[in-house]
Amino acid sequence: MPVIISGTSASKPYGRWVAQKPESPTARIALASAYLLYAWKGRSEAADYLVTDLQWQTFHERSELARKTFEEAATLPTQCPYWYAMMVNLAKAQGWSRERTRKLVEESYARYPDFHHTYNQYAYYLQKKWFGKPRR
Numbered sequence: 001m002p003v004i005i006s007g008t009s010a011s012k013p014y015g016r017w018v019a020q021k022p023e024s025p026t027a028r029i030a031l032a033s034a035y036l037l038y039a040w041k042g043r044s045e046a047a048d049y050l051v052t053d054l055q056w057q058t059f060h061e062r063s064e065l066a067r068k069t070f071e072e073a074a075t076l077p078t079q080c081p082y083w084y085a086m087m088v089n090l091a092k093a094q095g096w097s098r099e100r101t102r103k104l105v106e107e108s109y110a111r112y113p114d115f116h117h118t119y120n121q122y123a124y125y126l127q128k129k130w131f132g133k134p135r136r
Helices: 012-020 025-043 053-074 082-094 098-111 116-125
Strands: none
Touching: 012 025, 025 053, 025 082, 053 082, 082 098, 082 116, 098 116
């Protein structure tokens, strides 16, 4: 699996880690997480209606790079429960449906019922500002 080290210096150590330990899911998850943070940096912290077309394009390209890297981690012989937590974070970034994201969380629960980080990410995903619904 090729390692793409993007222009950010933050992802370079993780890219080197993946190159040194290609079978490490943790290394790929860290690299994908760096790509996702880099995507948010490219989008800016502005309200969505203030984000320019170029910023949205940058965000989508970088979050797609993160998705591909997360998927590579999922194919490795050893798995890491943190993958699920970060995939929920990706789901928020990429606007996955509640159903698709819930299935991911249910899969996490079936495999790692005591791993609370996934639930924390899911709770954040379900906030009204993302994909939650207001209570009536």
